[in-house]
Amino acid sequence: AQSVTQLDSQVPVFEEAPVELRCNYSSSVSVYLFWYVQYPNQGLQLLLKYLSGSTLVESINGFEAEFNKSQTSFHLRKPSVHISDTAEYFCAVSVRGQGGKLIFGQGTELSVKP
Amino acid sequence: NAGVTQTPKFQVLKTGQSMTLQCAQDMNHNSMYWYRQDPGMGLRLIYYSASEGTTDKGEVPNGYNVSRLNKREFSLRLESAAPSQTSVYFCASTPMQGGNQPQHFGDGTRLSIL
Numbered sequence: 001a002q003s004v005t006q007l008d009s010q011v012p013v014f015e016e017a018p019v020e021l022r023c024n025y026s027s028s029v030s031v032y033l034f035w036y037v038q039y040p041n042q043g044l045q046l047l048l049k050y051l052s053g054s055t056l057v058e059s060i061n062g063f064e065a066e067f068n069k070s071q072t073s074f075h076l077r078k079p080s081v082h083i084s085d086t087a088e089y090f091c092a093v094s095v096r097g098q099g100g101k102l103i104f105g106q107g108t109e110l111s112v113k114p
Numbered sequence: 115n116a117g118v119t120q121t122p123k124f125q126v127l128k129t130g131q132s133m134t135l136q137c138a139q140d141m142n143h144n145s146m147y148w149y150r151q152d153p154g155m156g157l158r159l160i161y162y163s164a165s166e167g168t169t170d171k172g173e174v175p176n177g178y179n180v181s182r183l184n185k186r187e188f189s190l191r192l193e194s195a196a197p198s199q200t201s202v203y204f205c206a207s208t209p210m211q212g213g214n215q216p217q218h219f220g221d222g223t224r225l226s227i228l
Contacts, residue, residue: 043118051214100162104156
């Protein structure tokens, strides 16, 4: 069975500092990888995805994630965070050919302080 | 662009009452999903519908039923609500069930059962 582990439940950081949100997954088959962001009282929004090809993927607002197959990781990074990045971040995997179901990690609450 | 619309946004029920959560998408997507979100547990799949006319159980289906009314609508029913079903419920949709396309989420239904 597939599973996703987000290693930090809460990450406090000061504005303009770098941040890394860690995600590890376990699967014996090929997966697609996603990061979603959830702002308070809203649904989830796609931040970025890895399907194939280049292992480094980027979002339009400065986040990036690197797929590491040997370590089964998909960590999310941003070199300089803003107050507006305060939100909960979810890592998720989808297994090919299994109905598009997403398996989510527990979530990481990013809190950016001035 | 409405995307995925969930109704109601909030609901309080008494133990044993029944209710139906509604979900509709206007993106002509084939696949639809119901998740529940609980603190520290991420999102867990309740039921999904890979295409119109089909439904399948997810990770936590007990106590729930679903109906894929047509291509646009996918409802979730609680026949006899229990306090353990207090949660935030999210509906999502995706164009195809292959797993390589991101899901689009509604804003959620916050359900409290007393």
